[in-house]
Amino acid sequence: MTRAAEGRTRRAAGELTPVEARIMRAAVRLFAEQGFDGTTVQQVVDAAEVTKGALYHYFESKDDLLYEIYHSLIAIQLAGAERILAAGAGPAETVRALVVDLVETTAAHVDEAAVFGREMHKLAAERMAAVRADRRRYHEAFRGVVERGQREGVFRAEPPAETVTLVALGVVNQLPSWYRPDGPKPPGQLGAEIADFVLAGLRPD
């Protein structure tokens, strides 16, 4: 296993060394300001105040950096979903916990989410497939909870579970366009309000 591949495995478990974290913060800022195409590895190296060797010790390429910016967020969110599902609460409580966790983690990484939303189409096919697989996993876990609630009769049967999932995850994926860290409502409250509204649409008649 190469050093960079080892880094990927470790980061997939949510672990970041301080140097990796510094490199990724610099990359997020530069990609946000200049775009992915407009940023060179040398600029990331300079901004992070590391050597090029250090960067390539952790990351294979600029593509790898863009991928990790997203992956560091979705890995946290998938781990959150696993924890929430393992707690074994009922469908309504589970939907609420998933939405609140998604809003809180996206708000805490809003620059990463914004940059990735704009630049993800630049990823090479293999990386893009990995991103899509992660997103699909989350999407299907969420839809599964809705379907279970509908089977158990605690949710209304009419709304297609797929539509409910697109609506609930859509507002979170759009968060970078409307969320302000200095806004009046903290992320936990925004998440609870969104969850309440989604659950209201699922109340049985």
Place this chain on the structure above:
Amino acid sequence: MTRAAEGRTRRAAGELTPVEARIMRAAVRLFAEQGFDGTTVQQVVDAAEVTKGALYHYFESKDDLLYEIYHSLIAIQLAGAERILAAGAGPAETVRALVVDLVETTAAHVDEAAVFGREMHKLAAERMAAVRADRRRYHEAFRGVVERGQREGVFRAEPPAETVTLVALGVVNQLPSWYRPDGPKPPGQLGAEIADFVLAGLRPD
């Protein structure tokens, strides 16, 4: 008024000459393939098979093109909202009509919506302000209908109208990431399913 400014006024009314339409189609395709920064005016001219003079007759700059790609869509949607609101139906019927119209028009211009979502942060400040004003106008019109329904008691009072609006418009703004023109459900059906779910969350107890 300059020729390019005249074009802007005319396009704001939803009118496009065949040459403008050809230039904008070429620009959407190139921006989608190469990004906004990676595309030159000369490439747009070549792809549209027009002269550079013809392009500058209609558009002041590449920024103008990116703006118009979005503006041609939001202008249709704002006109749709005006028509729907003028019809004077009740809040539920109005919310349904707005959501269906938004989904249908976004699906019909999904490449424009995708390119714009990715590249809008490149717009100069003045244009960005115009985009934000248009989006805010739509957002406030939608929220106004929700608030009216809540005041009249036909909608549940609990969900903040702002949250309802973020949820309903969020799924539409995310449409480029999930909509497939060859998918099993036509846009009108997708819009109706989303509208039904939003309205279910607004049913009074």
